[in-house]
Amino acid sequence: MKPETNDWETIIGLEVHAQLSTESKIFCGCSTRFGDEPNSNTCPVCLGLPGALPVLNRRAVELGMRAALALGLHINERSIFARKNYFYPDLPKGYQISQYDQPFSANGTLEIMTAARDEGGHAHDWKPMTIQITRLHLEEDAGKNVHEGLPDVDRFSYIDLNRAGTPLAEIVTEPDFRSSWQAYDYVNHVRRALHWVGASEADMEKGNLRCEANVSVRRKGDTTFGTKVELKNLNSVRFMQKAIEFEVERHIKTLEEGGRLVQETRLWDERLNETRAMRSKEEAHDYRYFPEPDLPPLVVTKEFVEDVRASLPELPGPRAKRFAETYGLSYADAGQLTSDRSLADYYEAAVEASANARATANWIRSELIRELENAGITADESPIPASELGALVRIIDEGEISGKQGKDVLVEMFASGKSATAIVEERGLVQVSDTGEIDRVIDEVIAANSNQLEQYRSGKEALFGFFVGQVMKASKGKANPKVVNERLREKLKG
Numbered sequence: 110m111k112p113e114t115n116d117w118e119t120i121i122g123l124e125v126h127a128q129l130s131t132e133s134k135i136f137c138g139c140s141t142r143f144g145d146e147p148n149s150n151t152c153p154v155c156l157g158l159p160g161a162l163p164v165l166n167r168r169a170v171e172l173g174m175r176a177a178l179a180l181g182l183h184i185n186e187r188s189i190f191a192r193k194n195y196f197y198p199d200l201p202k203g204y205q206i207s208q209y210d211q212p213f214s215a216n217g218t219l220e221i222m223t224a225a226r227d228e229g230g231h232a233h234d235w236k237p238m239t240i241q242i243t244r245l246h247l248e249e250d251a252g253k254n255v256h257e258g259l260p261d262v263d264r265f266s267y268i269d270l271n272r273a274g275t276p277l278a279e280i281v282t283e284p285d286f287r288s289s290w291q292a293y294d295y296v297n298h299v300r301r302a303l304h305w306v307g308a309s310e311a312d313m314e315k316g317n318l319r320c321e322a323n324v325s326v327r328r329k330g331d332t333t334f335g336t337k338v339e340l341k342n343l344n345s346v347r348f349m350q351k352a353i354e355f356e357v358e359r360h361i362k363t364l365e366e367g368g369r370l371v372q373e374t375r376l377w378d379e380r381l382n383e384t385r386a387m388r389s390k391e392e393a394h395d396y397r398y399f400p401e402p403d404l405p406p407l408v409v410t411k412e413f414v415e416d417v418r419a420s421l422p423e424l425p426g427p428r429a430k431r432f433a434e435t436y437g438l439s440y441a442d443a444g445q446l447t448s449d450r451s452l453a454d455y456y457e458a459a460v461e462a463s464a465n466a467r468a469t470a471n472w473i474r475s476e477l478i479r480e481l482e483n484a485g486i487t488a489d490e491s492p493i494p495a496s497e498l499g500a501l502v503r504i505i506d507e508g509e510i511s512g513k514q515g516k517d518v519l520v521e522m523f524a525s526g527k528s529a530t531a532i533v534e535e536r537g538l539v540q541v542s543d544t545g546e547i548d549r550v551i552d553e554v555i556a557a558n559s560n561q562l563e564q565y566r567s568g569k570e571a572l573f574g575f576f577v578g579q580v581m582k583a584s585k586g587k588a589n590p591k592v593v594n595e596r597l598r599e600k601l602k603g
Contacts, residue, residue, distance in 0.1 A: 119357050120325045120334055121286035125299050127278045127309040128250060128317035129172040135249050135276035136163030136206065143315055147255075147269040155249075155274035157202030162403050165190075169247065169276035170407065173213055174417045176278045176308035177245045179424055180299065182217035184414050188246070190401040199252030199268050207248035207279075209398040213407065217242035220426065222440065223294040235440045240295060241283040247407075250275040253316070272316075278308070284323065284334070289353035296320050296346050298426075305425050305450045313345055320346075322353055326360045335360070336370035340384065343377055352377040355384055428453055436466035445474055451489035452478075455498075462499025469502050476516060480523045492526045493519070501529040508589050509533065544596060547580075547588050551600050554579045565601055576601065 131141055137154035153161035177184055189211040192204040219240045224232035252270040280299065286292045300311040300318060311318045320343050325335040338356055343349040356375070363370055375384040423431075425447045432443035432453075447453045456473055463469045477498060481491060501522070505515045510533055518532050525532075554576060555562055565572040580593050 116329055117326045117357075117361050118329050118331075119287055119289075119353075120284045120327065121289070121292050121353060122284035122323040123282045123286065123292055123295060124321040124323070125280040125296060126250075126319045126321075127176065127280065127299075127303050127311060129169050129176070129276040129278055130307065130309055131166055131168045131172060131276055133166060133168075134274035135166050135169045135247070136274055139274065141275050143317070145271055147267070148271060150271045151273070155201075156270065163206065163401075165404060165407065166276060170213075170409065171417060172308045173245070173247050173276070173278050174409070174414065175306045175421065176280075176303050177214035177217070178414075178418050178421060179302045179306045179308065180217050180242055180245065180280065181219045182214040182242055182245050184214045184409060185212065186409060186411070187211065188213045188407045190247075190404045190407065191398045192401050193248075194397045195395075197251065198266075199254050199270065199273065201252070201270060201273060205249060205251065206401055206404070208246035211406075212244040212246035214246070215244040217245070219298075221295055221298040222426075222429075222444065223291045226290050232441070235444075238291065238294075240285050243281045243283055245278050245280045248277050248279055249273070250277050278303075284325075289350045289357070292322060292353060293346055293350040296349065300346075301425050301448060306421055316344065319344065320349055322349060324353055324356045324360070326357060326364070335364075336372050338370070338372065339374045341374055341376060341387065348377050348379055351382065352384055355382070359384070422450065425450070425453070432456075436460065436470065438467070438470055442470055442474065445478075446470060449487060451487050455488035455491065455495045458495035459499040459502070462496045463502035463506070464499075465502055465506055468506065469499060472498065472502055472515075472519070476519050477523075480520070484523075491523075493522045497522065497528050504529055504533065508591065511590055544592060547584070547592055547596055548600070550580055550583050550588065551576075551593070551597055554583055555600060562601070573597070573601070 128141070129135075133139060134141055134155055137152050139152050139155055140150045142150065154163055174184060188208055190206055191209040193207045193209070194204040196203055219242055220237050221240060222235050223238045224235045226232055250272050252268055252273040255267045255269060256264070257267070258264045282295070286295065300313075303309040303318070304311045309317060313319070322340040322343065323337050324340060325337045327333065327335045338360075340349070340352045340356065343352060355377075360370060371389070373389050374387045376387045377384055429440065429443040429447040432438050432446060433440055436443075438446070446456045452473075456469065459469045459473065460466045477488075477491070477493065481488060498519075501515060501519060504510055505512055510518065518529055521527065521532050522529060527535075558576070558579065561572050561575060565576070576597055577590075577593060580597060581588055581590070584593075
């Protein structure tokens with residue numbers, strides 16, 4: 110039984126670790142390519158061998174700056190790399206090169222859209238929310254532990270150091286979130302923004318974006334924070350949301366029963382749908398931070414910052430707002446169309462060709478996206494060019510084919526790469542809109558169904574659908590349904 114939550118307030122802060130999309134690691138020239146043979150992309154620097162010296166990758170700095178600017182952070186002119194000391198099998202040096210008291214960027218204000226959810230997780234009532242981002246700093250990633258077998262039964266662990274030294278941007282927020290769904294919407298916003306500006310692939314399945322949540326609860330009205338638990342290794346946004354929900358319920362239940370919470374790190378067990386303890390939570394002093402002696406301070410000029418800022422595309426938040434205002438779309442529709450930069454570009458190009466923004470949005474959201482998802486590709490890989498999608502919408506608007514026929518045409522366009530016009534001509538789908546020809550067919554249908562005509566005129570108006578069906582059948586589906594409806598009503602009146 111779930112505990113009563115009305116008397117409690119949830120406090121959540123988030124940390125997102127995003128791998129930056131460089132071709133080489135942050136302090137050496139080893140490849141960051143995903144999926145290579147284990148331990149094949151390593152060298153004395155990322156293996157932590159004695160005497161090996163790190164050299165900072167300029168591209169990592171540039172991509173970190175793109176990420177920071179996309180999230181509204183201030184770029185610090187001078188930042189310091191530090192050694193974060195701890196032992197873990199996938200950390201060969203025994204320390205991680207990170208940043209501490211003088212980070213690369215700090216003090217960001219980010220507006221996101223967040224929604225209330227029903228029990229099924231369906232969003233409604235979207236509203237803006239302002240998030241304070243404490244910092245985005247640069248650091249190197251650790252390697253990866255790979256476990257095989259069941260615990261305590263033929264258990265083997267392996268270490269792959271290909272990931273060690275991959276550049277990371279760690280993004281830390283203030284404890285501004287009051288629900289798991291707000292956290293969910295924030296992480297999705299960050300993923301989209303980082304991918305949008307080319308800073309990171311932000312693909313959680315590949316592990317190049319990971320998030321951690323710091324969760325606590327307190328009585329409503331209290332001003333002090335409760336005991337905090339850190340949730341680590343959350344490899345999907347949905348798992349993060351579910352893990353937070355579980356922790357909130359666990360905290361409240363423990364406190365209401367007079368129990369005591371322990372500050373610790375916990376993992377999400379997706380098989381059991383619950384969290385479990387991993388280790389006691391370290392404090393900053395446990396890591397014994399001190400400035401990295403082998404790297405000078407990182408200094409960036411105002412000119413460099415402005416050059417990077419000028420190279421950024423229109424960001425997804427402002428673009429979604431513009432779509433809603435310019436094209437008369439709901440926020441949910443505009444948000445879906447700006448979920449990916451290539452999709453947003455595709456939509457605008459299709460609108461230019463169709464001259465019908467709302468219909469184009471509907472066709473992309475309902476029909477095209479389904480085909481893209483089934484094929485596992487993005488909009489910029491679509492076999493239907495945006496101009497041809499726009500042409501299909503225009504053909505339907507002009508009454509050459511019906512919307513139902515249009516769906517079949519789109520499927521064939523996607524499969525064959527042919528234009529809408531070519532498929533319509535090949536299949537003889539052009540609708541008959543000539544009123545004289547349609548009147549002739551209607552007259553024949555009425556003459557052949559005198560009993561139904563008498564019943565219709567006696568008040569059985571449901572028979573109108575029967576007559577429409579007969580006219581469409583007689584015209585082999587080519588009669589324009591709109592014209593058929595208009596002319597048929599007139600003629601059935603007698």
